Amino acid sequence: MDKKRIRNFSIIAHIDHGKSTLADRILEMTKTVEKREMQEQLLDSMDIERERGITIKLNSVQLEYKAKDGETYTFHLIDTPGHVDFSYEVSRSLAACEGAILVVDATQGVEAQTLANVYLALDNDLEIIPVINKMDLPSADVDRTKEEIENTIGLETSDAPLISAKTGLNVEDVLEAIVAKIPYPQDADDEAPLRALIFDSYYDKYLGVVMSIRIKQGTIKVGDKIRLMAAGVEHEVTEVGVKTPKILKTEKLEAGEVGWIAASIKTIKDINVGDTITNALNPAKEPLPGYKKMKPMVYCGIYPMDTNKYQDFKEALEKIELSDSSLVYEPETSQALGFGFRCGFLGLLHMEVIQERLEREYNLALIATAPSVIYKVYLTDKTMIEIDNPAMMPDPQKVDHIEEPFVNVKIMTPKEYVGDLMNLCQQKLGVYKDLEYVDDQRMILIYDMPLAEIIFDFFNKLKSISKGYASFEYELIGYRESNLVKMDILLNGDMVDAFSMIVNKQFAYHRGAALTKKLKELIPRQNFEVPIQAAIGNKILARETIKAYRKDVIWKLHAADISRKKKLFEKQKEGKKRMKEIGSVEVPQEAFIAVLKLD
Numbered sequence: 001m002d003k004k005r006i007r008n009f010s011i012i013a014h015i016d017h018g019k020s021t022l023a024d025r026i027l028e029m030t031k032t033v034e035k036r037e038m039q040e041q042l043l044d045s046m047d048i049e050r051e052r053g054i055t056i057k058l059n060s061v062q063l064e065y066k067a068k069d070g071e072t073y074t075f076h077l078i079d080t081p082g083h084v085d086f087s088y089e090v091s092r093s094l095a096a097c098e099g100a101i102l103v104v105d106a107t108q109g110v111e112a113q114t115l116a117n118v119y120l121a122l123d124n125d126l127e128i129i130p131v132i133n134k135m136d137l138p139s140a141d142v143d144r145t146k147e148e149i150e151n152t153i154g155l156e157t158s159d160a161p162l163i164s165a166k167t168g169l170n171v172e173d174v175l176e177a178i179v180a181k182i183p184y185p186q187d188a189d190d191e192a193p194l195r196a197l198i199f200d201s202y203y204d205k206y207l208g209v210v211m212s213i214r215i216k217q218g219t220i221k222v223g224d225k226i227r228l229m230a231a232g233v234e235h236e237v238t239e240v241g242v243k244t245p246k247i248l249k250t251e252k253l254e255a256g257e258v259g260w261i262a263a264s265i266k267t268i269k270d271i272n273v274g275d276t277i278t279n280a281l282n283p284a285k286e287p288l289p290g291y292k293k294m295k296p297m298v299y300c301g302i303y304p305m306d307t308n309k310y311q312d313f314k315e316a317l318e319k320i321e322l323s324d325s326s327l328v329y330e331p332e333t334s335q336a337l338g339f340g341f342r343c344g345f346l347g348l349l350h351m352e353v354i355q356e357r358l359e360r361e362y363n364l365a366l367i368a369t370a371p372s373v374i375y376k377v378y379l380t381d382k383t384m385i386e387i388d389n390p391a392m393m394p395d396p397q398k399v400d401h402i403e404e405p406f407v408n409v410k411i412m413t414p415k416e417y418v419g420d421l422m423n424l425c426q427q428k429l430g431v432y433k434d435l436e437y438v439d440d441q442r443m444i445l446i447y448d449m450p451l452a453e454i455i456f457d458f459f460n461k462l463k464s465i466s467k468g469y470a471s472f473e474y475e476l477i478g479y480r481e482s483n484l485v486k487m488d489i490l491l492n493g494d495m496v497d498a499f500s501m502i503v504n505k506q507f508a509y510h511r512g513a514a515l516t517k518k519l520k521e522l523i524p525r526q527n528f529e530v531p532i533q534a535a536i537g538n539k540i541l542a543r544e545t546i547k548a549y550r551k552d553v554i555w556k557l558h559a560a561d562i563s564r565k566k567k568l569f570e571k572q573k574e575g576k577k578r579m580k581e582i583g584s585v586e587v588p589q590e591a592f593i594a595v596l597k598l599d
């Protein structure tokens, strides 16, 4: 293949600015997908992605474009997610490209994640093509959007395509700009020793592990013996191909191309996204630069409702890890919930998505404990321990002080919401840093804030205060000392480790009262009275009581009313399935989720 006719690119944008819609139009206009096969947001293949309307996993597709210069070009389009939690996926796809299309919604302008994604693209030395989208909407403001792109990003916008991804208006200009501006793979030499970057992988029942790869140098074909350079293992290639987006088998993949390979690999642990594949008989000297591994920011314990499902749960985690290497987990036991895993995530949305995927794709009923960040606990004996699980907090007598992770938060907002957003940041214990103008309408608010306060419902509050207009991004800046305590919940006098949380002392009373009240609503009556208490050490902060139900409730039914009685039993049985027996008390699954949603 003539390398000069290859273009590898990603589409980057702030969430909802129209990446997936643009990708759909491109597939349609290049006739990669026939119109009748066209399903909206074709690249979003996970059910959760379609339902939530967001892209989570990157996806790649090969397409052919006949340009105005009369030549046919091969494009590899790699879709990326827009949400702040998934920037890891973005940097992975960018590492496989030479260029990026930056989609900016003309009704919204530049937003926090637009900037964050641009920085990732610049880190990877990509050519960035700004594209202004949603031109069909009356509120589209081209001048302001261009000005924002030039002021905040410094990209030239005079010939930026003005498009509507929805109607297809001017989308052809984007295709032409890709041909004209994005460089072809320069150092792609088919004869050089093989070096291919694994940028994604998933497990297929028949093929084993399927890896998405970008060939930087060399050629790969069926029958080749390959070596994964970091893992140090060797396998024989059984299939290679491209996605169009259908899975298409080919004979080989050459330098500059993006595609997939399978090598009957069943040991999932061997595959690390970011690893380099080389030929075992003619190996490359150096692997490609991998990308830096993201550190999880949020941890929680996840347990199967049914303890017999532990093994299934473990296998499901291994498979999900394959396609999402930012997920980390290790076995953990809880007195209340039995055997499970402590899992680490990049953020709260990431956590929700993984949980949902586990439940849906692997048919598991799960319970998650309250999320936690990693705390540094300095002990009186001058040692320090890191804990990501409140239950592991040492005896307060032994603790000298505790540090928690702080982040620098940048909130981009129309200026009328600045006052209310500053209040929100204050409530969240934010430390004011700066306020900058983007243009005469919009501002950037900058705060330092405990990460833990961001994972507790910050996003939802920000969106509701700003009617959806504000956006934010954050970056870890280090650890700072805070006045933190561990708060426990006691059910019928027994501490439930799964409910324990580390909170700022200022919030302890409020959260304790709110949580006991919530649990009282959610835990059904038992045949004895159940006190619910929130406590710090021996000190009780709040208490609620669930009254006992009257045992004879069923027998009061009319004796002839057997079917009704049966129904009642059935209902109780159904309810039981989603209940977890904790000590002597039955707790419904919702109770565990309630901890997360607490104010």
Ligand code: GTP
Pocket: 013, 014, 015, 016, 017, 018, 019, 020, 021, 022, 053, 054, 055, 056, 080, 081, 082, 083, 133, 134, 135, 136, 137, 163, 164, 165, 166, 167
């Ligand atoms: P994520 O995948 O979640 O990051 O979002 P995205 O950037 O892929 O956005 P998506 O393509 O899902 O579009 C978001 C919403 O904007 C959808 O409801 C689209 O129908 C709509 N949309 C996208 N492009 C246009 C456009 O040109 N005009 C109009 N009117 N709506 C558009």
